[in-house]
Amino acid sequence: MAALKDLFKNPTAAELQLTERFAGLPENPQRTRNFEAFAKTGLPHRRVEAWKYSDLRNALKELPAELSADAPASAFSGLGGVSEIHLTDGQVKLPKGLKLVSDENVSALGGAEDIPVAALSAALASNRQALLIDVTESPDAPLHIVFDAKTASAFERISFRIREGVSLDVFETHTRAGGFSNVVIEYSLEKGAALSRHMYQAANVDAVQLICAIVHLEAEAKLEQSCLGFGAKLCRNETRVFHRGEGASANMNAAYLVGDGFHNDLTSLVRHSKGGCDTEQLVKGAIMDGGRAVFQGKFYVAKNAQKTAAEMSHNALILENGGEVNAKPELEIYADDVECAHGNTVGALDDDALFYIRQRGVPAKEARALLTEAFIAEALEAVPNAQREIMKDEARSWLTARL
């Protein structure tokens, strides 16, 4: 314990509590390595470039003692034709085509040093054995994974291996009442595999919520991802995509609505390591007074990743003065025959459009809600109909309550 504590430079109260938690777990060399990787950075703060706008150390001074309220309802629950799994259940029931495998090496987390909070989750994950799910054939129904741990601090980790040519459709619900949650999800797609992943995130205003997904794409694998998020006291939803084979493609969109006291951080890193890979990213959001939205996107194109086509776009609406947007759309390019573009706009609703709608007899409040909903809905177009309607309903009621 003493030795573990010494891994940190001036540990904070929260870091000491995390160390204590780790010391109480059965020994496992891979988990130890993950914890050491976390300890190098500790809880990242604003002086760590990747966390410049989201000061986790400040938001999480101590681990919360208990959860006082109920979590927001899981939006996708109750929809038919979906196999739902709760990570908190002792036994995870999987549909046909999916198999839980036990693999000693599954606790290792590649590149853990780069992702300190994912390493922390991997070190502390509550399930004894990290969950590795082998997807050998495309299941009949989409999977709905609910991350709604009822403990004050929750650390969860789940990994999928999607075999060659297999497709998997996943809905993820991330809801929290408060406290601290830290989830890491890995998807490894073999050649020609496909993953469609759609997320819904909502939390109470005192929750600190970290979600980190790591997606590996082999040749011609396809990722289709969208997200609707409302933030938390501090919510960071991070996606890392690695194009590891030629012709892989990723389409990753997100919409966010951030109200007073909420902080929503969408961070992504897409590494293009092989030629001919495509990435498209569209992020749209709206912010109220007292809300804070962060968008950090980075496209990395390695020297030999010629013919990469990558486009990133972030558009934000500040609905009231005092809403804050911090954006950092970044490109790092080492190949000369590529097409990469990024755009970033921040502004207000279009007065002409507002005027037009009001002229049709729609009251001002409703007109603003309608336009904002339409604005963010563009980022949700890839979501299957039923779930998209739910997301849009959630967005609408959120906007109507606030505008």
Next chain:
Amino acid sequence: MADGNPSADEVKVKDGIDQNTVDAARALESKNYSAGFSTEIEQEFAPKGLNEDIVRFISAKKEEPEWMLEWRLKAFERWLQMEEPDWSNVHYPPIDYQDAYYYAAPKKGAKYESIDDVPEEILETYKKLGIPLKEAEVLLGVEGAADSAADARTDTDKPRVAVDAVFDSVSVATTFQKELKEAGVIFMSISEAIREYPELVQKYLGTVVPQSDNYFATLNCAVFSDGTFVYVPKGVRCPMELSTYFRMNAQGTGQFERTLIIADEGAYVSYLEGCTAPMRDENQLHAAVVELVALEDAEIKYSTVQNWWPGDEEGKGGVYNFVTKRGDCRGDRSKISWTQVETGSAVTWKYPSCILRGDDSVGEFYSIAVTNGRQQADTGTKMLHLGKRTKSRIISKGISAGNSDQTYRGLVSVHKKAEGARNFTQCDSLLIGDTCGAHTVPYVETRRADAQLEHEATTTKLSEDQLFYARQRGLDEEQAVALLVNGFVRDVIQQLPMEFAVEAQSLLQVSLEGSVG
């Protein structure tokens, strides 16, 4: 390339990249560096190293008043407690701050009465830099020559340029002082200004870039040797372009110049800065600070052609260019515009910025940066919108070739009270060959609903109307785009009296076709 440079010729470029662009970048390879000679002249040095005594030595050499010395010492004390920043995307071996001279000057003092008194070596230097004789006389501050040159220039209706020439640590000459004085403009070396206009210097020095702003700026505060001071009084439009020519000559010296430009209410000034250095095997440090203050309705246009020695193809030698440049639009409706053409330096770390404090003030940043060989550049701008209806525009164009790495890093920040702020940013990068890198790191921070911020990195999104207009006049699309992006830059650069303006101009012919984003 007829004489054969097979390795360079083998670089495969992407279809659609204009051959002129490739040639223009290639022309900047270190072996073509024309300003790389050094001048043999007897020089006086401060002892090597950096300590309080050196700071006192520099201050004494400059015959500075007590307050100035105290200011320097305070900065030095602060510097000792600071750490060198490492967040930028550049890599270089640690700098030994004790292994450099902080002061070097030609032995025989600063000003010369007649052209015969000017040491032949210095004459040769300016000749070799390609400055025509008449201008060289002007540049060297020979009394009388300035006037005759002025007459000559008036006759030909060409714009005239007054020059302050800084040779290592001292200003050797400032031209056109008489004529400028008639207009009320103060244009002199900063060491003279500290002696002659202490109250003005004291009022503005360090108010834009505070003493403890950053590691290199603080170092500069302690040891700055010379630089330029400009004050344009109320309502005066400066009758000519002002220019400083920085020449780093002595071996093992750092150059730390300090520029302070103040445009009082309703004044206008256009200022040009040029830099070259000899080819040396060791790395030389250049840590300058430039402060601009624009009061109500004033406008300052600041242009730089930076051509410090970039080091050879293997990355040996070259100047470390760690510069802090910042303009403060202090008054309402003021405007500051930065234009830079960056082709030199081994490592560049530079972000000319605007603080848009006055209501309706305007900030502009136009940059063309070309890196080659082993050069590394991390450069961009910051636009801080504090006042109402402030506007800023950023146009940045980076070209990387050889084994170089280039990063655009820019911040646009809109504060809570900046009602109706507006920004447009466009940055394009072009890679020539697959051994170099181009990176874009824009930061956008805003808290206003009525602010409008746009960042683009594609060439097709220029104003359609303007493009249409230009094309209607018979320009093809590429020419029209080049015209729109570069119109302003070209305008400024053509007025540069220096030979390397030709280089800058040829760069402006580069095409954006095939840019990667």
